Amino acid sequence: MNDKYNPKEAEERIAGFWEKNKVYEYKKGGKTYAIDTPPPTVSGQIHVGHAYSYSQTDFVARYRRMKGYSVFYPFGLDNNGLPTELLVEKQNNVTAEHVGREKFIELVETTIKDYERLYIEIYKRLGISVDWNHYYTTISNDVQKISQYSFIELYKMGRTYRKETPTIWCTKDKTALSQMELEDKTLRSKFVKIRFAPDVVIATTRPEMLPACVAIFISPDDKRAKELAGKKVKVPIFGQEVKILQDRRVDPEKGTGIVMCCTFGDATDVEWYKAYNLPLSVVINEKGQMTHEHFKGMKIKDARSAIIEELKKSNHLIEEKEIDHVVNVHERCKTEIEFMVKKQWYIKYLDMKDELLRLGRELNWHPEYARNRYENWINGLQWDWAISRQRFFGIPFPIWYCKNCDEPIMPDKKDLPVNPLSMKSKAKCPKCGSSESVPESDVMDTWATSSLTPLINRRWGLDSEIPEIYPMALRPQAHDIISFWLFTTVVKCYLHTGKLPWKDAMISGYGLDPHGKPMHKSAGNTIEPLPVADKYGADALRYWASSSKLGEDASFQEKEVITGARLMNKLWNVAKFISKNKSGGKDMSNIMDRWIMARLAETTKQATEMFDDYNYSGAKRVVEEFFWFFCDNYVEFIKHRIYNNDTSANYALNAAFLSVLKMLAPFMPYVTEEIYQELYKNGPGDSIHLSEWPGFDKKMHDKQSLEDGDKIYKTIAFIRQWKHSKGMALNAELENVVLEGIPEEGEPEVRGAMNIKKITRGKGEAEIPETGIRAKLQ
RNA sequence: GGAGGCAUAGUCUAAUGGUAGGACGGCGCCUUUACACGGCGUAGGCAGGGGUUCGAUUCCCUUUGCCUCCACCA
Numbered sequence: 001m002n003d004k005y006n007p008k009e010a011e012e013r014i015a016g017f018w019e020k021n022k023v024y025e026y027k028k029g030g031k032t033y034a035i036d037t038p039p040p041t042v043s044g045q046i047h048v049g050h051a052y053s054y055s056q057t058d059f060v061a062r063y064r065r066m067k068g069y070s071v072f073y074p075f076g077l078d079n080n081g082l083p084t085e086l087l088v089e090k091q092n093n094v095t096a097e098h099v100g101r102e103k104f105i106e107l108v109e110t111t112i113k114d115y116e117r118l119y120i121e122i123y124k125r126l127g128i129s130v131d132w133n134h135y136y137t138t139i140s141n142d143v144q145k146i147s148q149y150s151f152i153e154l155y156k157m158g159r160t161y162r163k164e165t166p167t168i169w170c171t172k173d174k175t176a177l178s179q180m181e182l183e184d185k186t187l188r189s190k191f192v193k194i195r196f197a198p199d200v201v202i203a204t205t206r207p208e209m210l211p212a213c214v215a216i217f218i219s220p221d222d223k224r225a226k227e228l229a230g231k232k233v234k235v236p237i238f239g240q241e242v243k244i245l246q247d248r249r250v251d252p253e254k255g256t257g258i259v260m261c262c263t264f265g266d267a268t269d270v271e272w273y274k275a276y277n278l279p280l281s282v283v284i285n286e287k288g289q290m291t292h293e294h295f296k297g298m299k300i301k302d303a304r305s306a307i308i309e310e311l312k313k314s315n316h317l318i319e320e321k322e323i324d325h326v327v328n329v330h331e332r333c334k335t336e337i338e339f340m341v342k343k344q345w346y347i348k349y350l351d352m353k354d355e356l357l358r359l360g361r362e363l364n365w366h367p368e369y370a371r372n373r374y375e376n377w378i379n380g381l382q383w384d385w386a387i388s389r390q391r392f393f394g395i396p397f398p399i400w401y402c403k404n405c406d407e408p409i410m411p412d413k414k415d416l417p418v419n420p421l422s423m424k425s426k427a428k429c430p431k432c433g434s435s436e437s438v439p440e441s442d443v444m445d446t447w448a449t450s451s452l453t454p455l456i457n458r459r460w461g462l463d464s465e466i467p468e469i470y471p472m473a474l475r476p477q478a479h480d481i482i483s484f485w486l487f488t489t490v491v492k493c494y495l496h497t498g499k500l501p502w503k504d505a506m507i508s509g510y511g512l513d514p515h516g517k518p519m520h521k522s523a524g525n526t527i528e529p530l531p532v533a534d535k536y537g538a539d540a541l542r543y544w545a546s547s548s549k550l551g552e553d554a555s556f557q558e559k560e561v562i563t564g565a566r567l568m569n570k571l572w573n574v575a576k577f578i579s580k581n582k583s584g585g586k587d588m589s590n591i592m593d594r595w596i597m598a599r600l601a602e603t604t605k606q607a608t609e610m611f612d613d614y615n616y617s618g619a620k621r622v623v624e625e626f627f628w629f630f631c632d633n634y635v636e637f638i639k640h641r642i643y644n645n646d647t648s649a650n651y652a653l654n655a656a657f658l659s660v661l662k663m664l665a666p667f668m669p670y671v672t673e674e675i676y677q678e679l680y681k682n683g684p685g686d687s688i689h690l691s692e693w694p695g696f697d698k699k700m701h702d703k704q705s706l707e708d709g710d711k712i713y714k715t716i717a718f719i720r721q722w723k724h725s726k727g728m729a730l731n732a733e734l735e736n737v738v739l740e741g742i743p744e745e746g747e748p749e750v751r752g753a754m755n756i757k758k759i760t761r762g763k764g765e766a767e768i769p770e771t772g773i774r775a776k777l778q
Numbered sequence: 779g780g781a782g783g784c785a786u787a788g789u790c791u792a793a794u795g796g797u798a799g800g801a802c803g804g805c806g807c808c809u810u811u812a813c814a815c816g817g818c819g820u821a822g823g824c825a826g827g828g829g830u831u832c833g834a835u836u837c838c839c840u841u842u843g844c845c846u847c848c849a850c851c852a
Binding site for chain 1: 784801809846847852
């Protein structure tokens with residue numbers, strides 16, 4: 001064996017070995033364990049946070065493989081969403097709109113080739129034991145087919161509907177958004193008070209919405225309400241008459257206590273519009289320009305200043321002040337959102353709340369408390385799921401509309417996927433028989449597709465379908481998207497199959513930067529995984545990921561990686577020691593050998609139970625603890641016998657070390673494989689990752705040996721301490737030690753381990769704690 | 779405003795209804811044929827308040843601080 005272990009060299013070589021021998025290939029048969037791997041978004045960057053969560057899933061995958069499961073561990077990349085679109089647009093200096101959908105999808109596929117290679121290289125190097133035969137991207141033909149098929153099926157079930165509704169809209173990206181794509185931003189803005197009538201003064205931050213004012217609201221608790229409610233007032237400048245209505249959503253303490261409702265200034269306006277059947281008055285177009293004749297073509301902000309000037313002139317403006325206020329913006333481009341009335345496709349699920357809650361209770365959550373998020377989300381749902389997006393890139397809706405009667409026309413399953421923009425419908429209108437149709441130009445929200453990953457992995461409806469993997473065993477993911485990805489996957493898969501898509505959910509935390517902040521490209525705090533792997537080894541990086549418990553965030557600590565590298569080094573050195581002193585034999589006659597095997601049996605039991613419960617960090621901890629104890633004590637204690645080719649010592653040393661290697665293999669797949677190849681392989685192509693996980697051996701768990709061995713261990717530790725206090729080297733020779741009450745078998749062990757010439761069984765002086773043994777040292 | 783999580787030595791991180799374990803860093807000792815990327819030893823810690831209990835770092839309530847998701851934001 002080499003004197004030093006070189007992780008970079010070894011890891012690249014071993015990764016090739018695994019690939020060549022198809023170690024991670026899914027083989028049908030036996031107990032299947034299928035994992036619904038999260039497909040990372042192709043946005044251009046991978047950081048150690050990815051390494052953190054993917055490693056945690058990999059620990060479980062490797063454990064299950066060693067437990068004899070047929071592990072189905074696929075991998076996908078999510079490239080049908082906005083982040084990919086923006087990346088591709090930026091890199092090619094084009095816009096999707098100008099290039100056109102089909103050409104743009106081609107451009108995406110060529111542009112992301114480099115990223116694809118990079119992503120795959122990184123995940124491979126990290127030792128993620130994915131079977132790359134089951135690789136997909138969410139814009140691929142097969143996935144488009146499945147996604148469109150899903151839509152058509154849901155339509156047939158009556159689960160989708162199209163409705164003209166106010167929609168959250170981004171005027172910069174010119175697209176409808178979901179609630180999920182919004183974030184808060186504090187903006188400097190003007191807060192003005194406008195007099196509608198002598199006793200009706202409203203406060204607003206959006207005076208440009210005046211032409212769209214359709215009602216005035218006052219709280220029923222407001223003492224002015226009695227007098228004002230039901231009256232009509234004229235809107236300044238624009239002159240339309242609007243009614244004063246009462247509603248509890250008005251806070252009498254805020255502003256002037258009187259609010260105008262415009263179509264639409266904010267979400268409350270939308271609620272009032274629906275609740276009171278108010279008329280619609282649109283004054284802003286998709287691009288964020290005013291459409292009212294008064295300001296035609298003006299930008300919203302310019303119109304705001306212009307109207308404030310006019311209100312001043314006409315003496316309607318009572319007060320104007322600068323405030324900071326929080327508004328909803330589109331998370332990608334930070335543009336303030338507007339509301340547009342658009343025809344959108346929805347998936348109906350509000351009526352399924354009880355069923356969805358029941359499914360959430362059926363799922364085994366790890367950790368258990370993660371279920372609360374799921375339930376909390378469902379209980380708060382108020383709208384159905386809007387799945388259409390007015391963008392060019394994405395998976396198109398497989399729909400044409402009858403030119404004559406507007407009835408949707410869907411294609412045949414065998415013709416999927418379709419792009420209605422570039423092809424004509426083969427079918428005639430099912431309602432009126434017309435053969436004239438217009439294509440749907442919208443695309444589906446990316447969640448509408450990613451919510452199908454269990455069915456995508458199953459290759460649902462394709463010739464190559466793998467039905468036995470569904471329902472899958474495990475959904476691993478982070479806690480932030482329980483309400484998006486996990487929830488929507490339950491919805492869609494349940495609608496299609498009547499089953500929960502997985503048995504277990506494993507919810508991981510975030511890998512954060514060293515200061516505990518999330519890593520973002522924009523924050524400039526990303527740490528890339530490959531340089532870390534090159535410096536310390538992927539195993540060392542994985543060690544960091546294994547050190548925090550499931551569901552907890554962890555900040556990236558280089559020193560934790562270094563600790564992992566030390567563990568690798570220690571493993572290597574023990575292996576070196578063993579390889580230098582290897583001899584045959586299979587007895588276990590010596591007390592210390594029975595002792596360490598009994599301790600190992602306890603460790604094995606604990607580690608296995610913890611792993612079965614997805615407590616990988618606990619499993620790693622007990623094995624690691626055992627290993628250091630094994631090195632610092634057992635190995636030191638038996639050296640004198642190993643040098644004399646004692647077969648019992650040799651057998652136990654190898655058996656215990658092999659078990660440790662196997663139990664650390666899920667965490668440190670490379671160094672354990674390398675040592676396994678050097679010392680324990682059963683022939684060419686054999687891998688530790690296909691070897692059997694150590695079982696709990698009752699016979700090995702020998703209580704008497706455990707007790708006696710502990711006494712001997714404590715006696716040796718006592719003598720070590722004494723030598724230390726005398727400033728002696730630990731292997732310094734002692735002439736004579738008196739021991740009272742030492743188990744008979746222990747005497748030669750203490751003598752050999754502590755380099756004692758003679759042990760006398762006589763009256764001891766100092767009591768060795770917890771042993772009942774007394775010793776006299778000089 | 780709602781839901782959830784977290785709070786442990788200088789730093790990071792475990793376990794636990796009864797002496798809180800480890801790592802990095804400090805300090806001291808030991809170069810012994812696997813390893814000084816090592817060994818042995820030492821100093822140093824449960825956010826504040828209240829409750830349950832014979833006993834609370836652990837369970838409950840509360841305050842404070844941090845994080846995530848949701849809602850509100852005239």
